[in-house]
Amino acid sequence: MSVCPYLRSRTDGSYECLKTGSDVNPFIAPCLATYSECPYFKLEIVEERKEEEVKEEVEEKEEVVVKEEKPYTRVEEIENWISSLDNMWRRYEKEAIKVIEEWHKYRQELLRKLSSMNRVIKDYETELNEVEARRELGMIDGDIYERLIDDLNRTLEELRKDRDELDNIIRRIDTMLEPHYRRVRPSFARPSPSKIKLGLLKLEELYKAGKIEKEVYEKLKKELEEDYAIIMG
Structure with a gap:
């Protein structure tokens, strides 16, 4: 037989309802098989459920708080x-410096070739002027003059075309490498201030002697002056 969990018997044979604290006759009140119909028992069940829901809400809030603590x-x-990023930068810096150093070495070779081409062009231009002068002075006849002028102009055109092509190549690669050079420039070993000053003097001599073009002179001078300013702070 089912008995209400709130029913207690006394030593004198009477019964007590723990929920109400009063005497109860289990044979009249629904304290036995039908105790689930008792209004006090139902009220207790409802309160227990509310307590469980409140407990669950508190536990959920505590879990949220724990997550917010991180x-x-x-x-x-x-x-x-x-x-x-640091690893990629180190790899990039290493490769960029390698490419820039290789280009600087090869660039010097190309610049020497460019200067040589300019000297040859000037020689042909001088020869062309000489032929013009000889023609004006009547030192050569018309047929020879025409033939010489045609040959000289054709040769000059080819030389200038080759010179311009090489000059464009140098400019193009310089432009492509410029942003990379600026990024890794602090990593390059810089010469001492005295060596930079010596380099500037030598650069002036090369320019005055006509061994380098004005554009090359100005570019190298700017780089040396920037390095000097960085070293001197």
């Missing part, structure tokens, strides 16, 4: 990204 969960992820 506001730096992405720090490690960001640090890993930064480490990856």
Whole structure:
């Protein structure tokens, strides 16, 4: 037989309802098989359910609070990204310096070739002027003059075309490398201030002697002066 959990018997044979604290006759009141119909029992069940719901809500709130106590969960992820960037930068810096150094060596070779081509062009221009002068002075006849002028102009056209092509190549690669050079320039070993001053003097001599073009002179002078300013702070 089912008995209400709130029913207690006394030593004197009477019965007490723990929920109400009063005497009860279980044979009249629904304290036995039908105790689930008792209004006091039903009220207790409702209160227990409310307590359980409140407890669950509190537990959920506590869980949320615990999650909010970790506001730096992405720090490690960001640090890993930064480490990856550092590694990529070191690889890029190494490769960029290698390419720039190779270009600087080859560039000197091309500049020497360019200067040589300019000297040859000037020689042909001088010869062309000489032929013009000889024609004016009547030192050569018309047929020879025409033939010489045609040959000289044709040769000059080819030389200037080759010279301009080489000059454009140097300019193009300089332009392509310029942003990379600016990024890694602090990593290059810089000469001492005295060596930079000596370099500036030598640069002036090369320019005055006509061994380098004005544009090359100005570019190198600017780089040397910038290096000097950086070293001197």
